[in-house]
Amino acid sequence: MYSVLLLCGGVAGVTTVLFGFGGGFVVVPLLYTLLISVHGPDSGIGQAAMHIAVATSTALMVFAASLSTWRHHLRQTVQWHLVRPLVGYIAVGAVLGAAAAVSLSGEWVRWAFIGYLGITIADAALRPGFLHQAGSDVRPMGVG
Structure with missing residues (x-):
């Protein structure tokens, strides 16, 4: 079992470095499957496996x-004047997201995760620059 966890941790690290995302895409299904396998689907932990x-x-x-x-703050590379106005919206989104997750069954959370996974993969595959180069009219942020 520990060798499977080590392998999955390695895959999560590699996909995160290569694609900029991937840790949660590997870790969430792994933990879900592991919790169901160890505790059984009908146990309290099994029923909360997706939430966990x-x-x-x-x-x-x-x-x-x-x-x-x-x-980044220590290197003085954070533009706090741009971040501060977003803090309230982030907090409200976090509270609403947590409330929604708690109110949904594990099956709903699992399907929401699968949908999110599909949208993220489609976005990465279809967005210029991931699988194919963007046109020459695309400029880095801040370059006008």
Whole structure:
């Protein structure tokens, strides 16, 4: 079992480095499957397996984003005047998202995750620059 976790952790790291996303796409299904396998689908943990998997992935993302933000802050590369107006909207979105997740069954959360996964993959595949080069009229942000 530990070798499977090690392998999946490696895949999550590689996909994150290569594509800029991927950790949660590997970790959430892995944790879900692992929790169901170990505890059974009818146990309390089995019934909450999707909630636990998504919450674990979210906690890791919050930690990583906080660490990254702190490091950028120390390098003075965060434009706080652009970030501050968004803080309230982010907080409201987080509270609404958490309330929605708690009110939904694990099956709904699982299908929402599958839908999100599909949309993200389609976006990455269809957006210029991921599978094919963007046209010459596309400029980096801030270049006018």
